[in-house]
Amino acid sequence: MQSFVYIEADEEEVDPTSLQIASRIKKIPVEIRGPLKGICIGKNLEGKESQFSGLLDEIFIIEVNKGNESNTEVISNVLLDIIGNHGPCILFLGFTHQGMELAPAVGWRLEIPVVTACTDFEWTTDTAYCKRSMLGGKVIASISVMMNEGAIISVQKGAWKDDVDSAAVGGEVLTTKMGWKESWAAEKSEVISISKEKFEEDEDITKAEILVSAGRGLGDPDNLPIIKELAESLGGMISCSRPVVDLGWLPASRQVGISGKTVAPVIYLALGISGQSNHVAGMNASGTIIAVNKDPSSPIFNIARYGIVDDLLEFVPELINQLKNQKSA
Amino acid sequence: MRVAVCSKGVPIEMAVDVVNNADGDISYTGTDFYINEFDSYALETALNLKQRYDAETIAISLGPLRSQEVLYFALAKGIDKAIRIDGQTVRPEMIVSGLLPVLKEVDPGLVLVGVQSEDWMGAEVGIYLAQALNMSRAYAVTEITELNESDIRVRKEIGAGKTAEVALKLPAVLCIQSGIHPLQYISKGRLRKARSLPINLGGSVDPKDVRDKIPGMTSYDIVGVAEPSREGQAEMITGERPEKAKKLIEIINQIA
Numbered sequence: 001m002q003s004f005v006y007i008e009a010d011e012e013e014v015d016p017t018s019l020q021i022a023s024r025i026k027k028i029p030v031e032i033r034g035p036l037k038g039i040c041i042g043k044n045l046e047g048k049e050s051q052f053s054g055l056l057d058e059i060f061i062i063e064v065n066k067g068n069e070s071n072t073e074v075i076s077n078v079l080l081d082i083i084g085n086h087g088p089c090i091l092f093l094g095f096t097h098q099g100m101e102l103a104p105a106v107g108w109r110l111e112i113p114v115v116t117a118c119t120d121f122e123w124t125t126d127t128a129y130c131k132r133s134m135l136g137g138k139v140i141a142s143i144s145v146m147m148n149e150g151a152i153i154s155v156q157k158g159a160w161k162d163d164v165d166s167a168a169v170g171g172e173v174l175t176t177k178m179g180w181k182e183s184w185a186a187e188k189s190e191v192i193s194i195s196k197e198k199f200e201e202d203e204d205i206t207k208a209e210i211l212v213s214a215g216r217g218l219g220d221p222d223n224l225p226i227i228k229e230l231a232e233s234l235g236g237m238i239s240c241s242r243p244v245v246d247l248g249w250l251p252a253s254r255q256v257g258i259s260g261k262t263v264a265p266v267i268y269l270a271l272g273i274s275g276q277s278n279h280v281a282g283m284n285a286s287g288t289i290i291a292v293n294k295d296p297s298s299p300i301f302n303i304a305r306y307g308i309v310d311d312l313l314e315f316v317p318e319l320i321n322q323l324k325n326q327k328s329a
Numbered sequence: 330m331r332v333a334v335c336s337k338g339v340p341i342e343m344a345v346d347v348v349n350n351a352d353g354d355i356s357y358t359g360t361d362f363y364i365n366e367f368d369s370y371a372l373e374t375a376l377n378l379k380q381r382y383d384a385e386t387i388a389i390s391l392g393p394l395r396s397q398e399v400l401y402f403a404l405a406k407g408i409d410k411a412i413r414i415d416g417q418t419v420r421p422e423m424i425v426s427g428l429l430p431v432l433k434e435v436d437p438g439l440v441l442v443g444v445q446s447e448d449w450m451g452a453e454v455g456i457y458l459a460q461a462l463n464m465s466r467a468y469a470v471t472e473i474t475e476l477n478e479s480d481i482r483v484r485k486e487i488g489a490g491k492t493a494e495v496a497l498k499l500p501a502v503l504c505i506q507s508g509i510h511p512l513q514y515i516s517k518g519r520l521r522k523a524r525s526l527p528i529n530l531g532g533s534v535d536p537k538d539v540r541d542k543i544p545g546m547t548s549y550d551i552v553g554v555a556e557p558s559r560e561g562q563a564e565m566i567t568g569e570r571p572e573k574a575k576k577l578i579e580i581i582n583q584i585a
Contacts, residue, residue, distance in 0.1 A: 010489075070493050072468070097488035100444075100452035101468040101504075104421070108460040111545035114421075116451040134355075134419075134554070135340075135448050139347050141355070142553035149545060188465035190496045192482070197490040210585065234581065246370075246508030259469070259486055259506070267584055277450065288584050290577065291563060299557060306580060307563030308573050319574045326578065 001034040001147070002086050006079060006093035006102065007052070007059070010069070011044040014051055016164075017094030017157050022055040024155075024163040025092060028123050033090070041078050042069040049175045058174040065180070067191040072098060076105040077184040084110060088150040095154040095281075096258065103154040112150040115143055117277065119159040123147065132156070133277045137299030157258055157281035203253045210236025211265045213256060213283070214244055217272020217293060217312055221249040226316045227271065233323040239263065241279045257282040271312045275300030292316075330384045330476070333437035334375040335428060335458075336403055338362030338396025339448045352536055353550025355419045357448075362396040364403075366507065367443025373510040374441055374473070374503070376407050382476060385409055387435055389531065391427045393417045397528055405515045405523035416534035421453035422546045427534030428454075429461055434531075439481070440502040444469055455504035465497040469506040 005022045008015035018038075025036055038052055038059040043066065049059045060082060068074045079102065083089045091106065093099040095117045107114035119140075120131035130143045130153065145151050205211060212231040218224065231238045238254060245255045256263050257279040268286035272293060273279060280303055283289070291304035294311045301307040308315065340360040348356050364372070378384040388403035390396060391414040400411035412435075414427045432440060440462070442455040452468070459466035467485045471492065475482035479499055486506060487493045540547045566576045 070487050070491075071495075073465070095452075097469055097486055101456055101466070104453040104456035105460060105466075108457050108546065111543060113546060113549040114453060115549060116453060129552075132450075133557075134450060135345060135347070136450075137557060138345075139554050140557050141349075141551050142555070144550050144552045146548040149548065151549075188498045188501075189467070192494040192496055194487070194491055194493045197492075234585075242507065248508075248511070259488075261490070267581060288580075289563075290580070301563045301565075302557045304563035306566055306577070308566045308577065310570065310573065315570060315574065318570050319577065322571070322574045322578055 001088055001090070003033040003036045003090045003092065004083060005036070005038045005056070006091060006099070007038045007040040007048070008094060008096060008098055009040050009042050009045060009048050011042070014048055015094060015096060016161070017096060017155060019051060020160040020163055021092045021094065021155050022052055023165060024121070024160045026055050027163070032123055032125075039079060039082055041075050049173055053173040054170045056173050058176060061175060061177045063177070068186070070194055071186050071189060071191045072101045072105065073186040073189045074184055076102055076109075077186075079106050080109055081181070081184065088148060090147060090150060091152045093152070093154050095156050099154045103152045107152040110150060112152060113145050114152045114154075115145055116154045117156045118153055119156050119277075121153065121155075128153075136274055136276045137280070137302070138297065156277055157262075158284045161285060197253065203251075205237050205239045205254060205256070206261050206263050208237035208239075208263070208265050210234050210267045210269070211239045211256070211263060211286075212236050212269045212271065213239040213241065213273060214250070214271050215241040215273030216243040218244065218249070219272075219313065221247070223313055224249060226313070226320065229320055230316050233320055234269075236265075236267070236269075241273050241276075270300055270304065271316065273300055274298050275303060330378070330382055330439065331387065331435065331437045332375045332378050332384045332439045332441060333387050333389055333432055333435050334368070334371050334403070334408070334441040335454065336368045336372060336388050336390045336399050337365040337443075337446050338390060338392040338399040339365045339446060347554045349551055349554045353552065354423070354536065355551055355554060356417050362392060362398060364399045365443055365446045365448075367445055367447065367505070369443070369512055370507050370509050371441040371443050371505040372403055372406060372408065373512060374505050377510055378439070378473070378476070379407065387412065387437070389414070389428060389431055389435070391416055391418075391424050391534060400528050401520060401523045401526070402515065404526045405520045406513065410529070411526070412529045412531040414531045414534060418534060418536065419449045420551075421449065421451055421457060422543060423534055423536055423539050424454055425457040425461060426539040426542065427532070428458065431531040432458065432462060438500050440464065440500070442502065442504055444504045444506050452504070455502050459502035462500070462502070465499075465501040466504070467495055467497055467501065468504045470503045471506045471509055473503075
């Protein structure tokens with residue numbers, strides 16, 4: 001048995017989820033997990049291996065041509081080649097945009113079980129136990145997975161963030177650089193171009209110390225002014241969950257979550273946000289999370305430090321009034 | 330161009346009773362079903378292709394009879410034909426095994442699915458379908474920029490605020506990201522009228538048969554379902570509204 005971590009990295013940085021996964025799996029006894037190895041596929045990856053020294057026994061670095069670093073058909077082919085040639089293996093990867101595509105693509109071709117979006121993981125014998133959210137976080141499913149023939153486990157972003165032990169990092173890691181193989185080439189797809197979203201400095205929610213974040217509970221875009229007024233009163237910025245963007249109420253630059261920004265403000269005020277794992281993955285590193293939601297069973301209260309059960313459309317105006325009175329006093 | 334759109338029925342959240350079955354699966358009791366919101370964006374995309382390219386559109390759903398409402402909704406929106414496969418499972422590989430024979434028969438140039446389902450919250454079905462049908466694929470598609478007889482160009486999210494424009498050979502499976510098109514409102518009258526339209530039955534899914542066919546893929550079981558632990562639950566600020574606001578301001582002042 002061997003364990004592999006797919007390390008997501010671009011020219012700028014390594015996705016922190018990869019580091020969190022390596023740290024967590026490293027803690028599992030070697031007799032169970034076997035050697036722990038990493039696979040990093042991309043462009044200009046020089047030096048990325050150093051972040052995994054002390055965590056991985058070996059790291060495979062595969063430099064690919066421009067475009068292929070984002071071509072999931074190519075990445076699947078590389079993963080299949082390496083994993084398929086190492087006997088039964090467990091592949092761990094993040095439940096990121098890439099991971100959502102790669103886990104089932106590789107799992108189906110290797111005919112091994114795939115468990116996605118794991119938040120918790122225990123592996124003591126041939127069977128591992130995973131936990132994952134369902135129904136917007138209102139239910140947690142426990143899953144047993146047979147590991148002896150190999151498996152793919154994808155990990156919810158941020159779920160294992162507390163597992164990183166910087167003191168454990170150090171020393172050398174065996175680095176194996178693999179040259180391009182024609183068998184990895186894409187046959188059905190081609191990446192034509194990659195664009196990065198551009199936004200004004202005053203829209204950069206990742207730099208805000210206070211975020212006032214609106215969810216579907218806002219009900220109507222006509223209610224946005226009270227959220228903006230509250231954000232201004234607190235000296236913060238406005239952000240939101242995915243449905244608010246999908247409905248066209250706020251631009252994508254304000255979106256927090258897996259498909260939006262990852263933020264870590266001092267205070268994250270979640271207003272009318274249910275707390276679906278896709279959103280939580282982008283904000284659970286915030287200093288203090290405060291949630292206002294009229295549904296007392298809303299999953300957001302499971303991760304918030306403070307909670308208020310109330311209708312945000314009634315509560316926020318009261319909050320604004322009191323803040324005004326405080327300033328004028 | 331024939332476009333198949335997979336539309337899952339998911340339980341109406343507040344009423345759901347989740348039952349973990351002896352066969353390592355989950356079923357829902359005491360609930361009606363509505364269309365998975367992510368699939369409703371796939372449905373809008375199919376309708377957009379019908380309008381732009383005169384595509385023939387077919388909605389396919391795997392679920393119990395109660396979930397047939399999803400297909401009436403699709404027909405009311407303007408989908409040409411609806412097929413239901415009988416069965417109830419949340420397991421992605423089981424869903425795909427049920428969809429496969431129907432999709433092979435329909436032989437579409439494009440298969441559209443939502444990026445994930447509101448109940449299982451994975452993202453497996455579209456990708457499994459692409460592998461099983463040997464089609465090209467794109468995940469988190471936000472725009473279809475070009476379509477001809479042999480190729481399609483799409484824009485897709487790749488994370489970290491980046492998007493990629495990708496050219497795919499047809500046939501292809503597209504996992505449609507939410508927000509790609511605005512969701513169109515359907516009147517009750519149109520929905521009522523759609524209920525008189527036929528729904529074709531496309532067989533059923535047999536979990537035992539699936540386990541025999543793909544033993545490796547199915548070697549996991551859902552062994553329990555529970556409410557999330559309340560261990561780390563928020564400290565609730567209670568009282569009348571002005572009192573709650575006052576306490577919250579004190580907390581914010583203290584932190585900030």
